[in-house]
Amino acid sequence: xxxxxxxEVTTERLTLRKLKQSDWSxxxxxxxxxxxxxxxxxxxAESKEKALEFISKINSGIKxxxxxxxxxxxxxxxxxxxxxxxxNFSEDKKTTEVGYDLSPDYQGxxxxxxxxxxxxKFGFKNLKITAIEAYxxxxxxxxxxxxxxxxxxxxEGKKDEQNLNNVIYEIKKL
Numbered sequence: 001x002x003x004x005x006x007x008e009v010t011t012e013r014l015t016l017r018k019l020k021q022s023d024w025s026x027x028x029x030x031x032x033x034x035x036x037x038x039x040x041x042x043x044x045a046e047s048k049e050k051a052l053e054f055i056s057k058i059n060s061g062i063k064x065x066x067x068x069x070x071x072x073x074x075x076x077x078x079x080x081x082x083x084x085x086x087x088n089f090s091e092d093k094k095t096t097e098v099g100y101d102l103s104p105d106y107q108g109x110x111x112x113x114x115x116x117x118x119x120x121k122f123g124f125k126n127l128k129i130t131a132i133e134a135y136x137x138x139x140x141x142x143x144x145x146x147x148x149x150x151x152x153x154x155x156e157g158k159k160d161e162q163n164l165n166n167v168i169y170e171i172k173k174l
Contacts, residue, residue: 006062007126009070011118014111016070016084019058023071024051026080030101039137040101041163061087068122072102072115081106084115086123086132094130096123107142116150124173131173135166144169 009016019027030036031045031054045051061067067087071080082102089096098119102112123129134152136143144167152169160166 007068007122009118009122010075011114013075014114014118015073015075016115016118017073018062019055019069019071019080019083021052021055023080024048024055026071026103027051027054027083030083030103035104036101039140039143039165058085068127070115070119072111082111082115084112084119086119086127086129093127095133096127096129096131097133097135098123099134112146113150116146120150120171129173132171134169135160135163136169137163137165138167139165147171 006018008018025048028045028048028051031042031051037044043050045054058067058069062069066089067085069083069085069087072082072084073080082100084098084100086096086098098116100112100115120132123132133155134143134147136147147169150171152171155168155170158168160168
């Protein structure tokens with residue numbers, strides 16, 4: 001996928017668009033807020049500089065076809081309210097991992113469910129992925145509920161060596 005051929009995904013209420021430098025303050029918040037990151041181990045982006053570095057890294061990964069990353073926005077609004085990505089592809093590009101986060105102001109409104117459904121469809125149809133995994137903290141009940149409600153099942157016995165508190169869910173193309 002070329003950077004200028006970025007594929008936007010739209011759903012009934014949302015536009016999943018390319019990440020822009022002007023999103024730096026939302027990236028900084030989502031990657032640094034203690035509540036948002038309660039169950040996530042990842043580098044923070046507490047400064048504008050770190051947020052812009054993250055955006056540059058993401059856009060480079062998109063250009064190099066290593067990942068797909070979307071800023072979640074409400075239709076006809078440009079404000080980023082969360083993100084969703086497909087990354088950590090297997091060597092044969094048949095399996096990938098989904099990751100997501102959402103501003104607490106927008107949680108509990110079905111936004112992540114709608115985003116996830118759009119990305120699952122994109123992954124299975126456009127990318128010909130056969131399985132999508134999700135790594136989530138064992139105590140993150142909201143994330144586990146989201147995954148189960150969208151057809152993911154727990155992968156028994158599989159461990160996340162980077163974070164032993166995580167459990168792994170998977171959905172396979174039907």
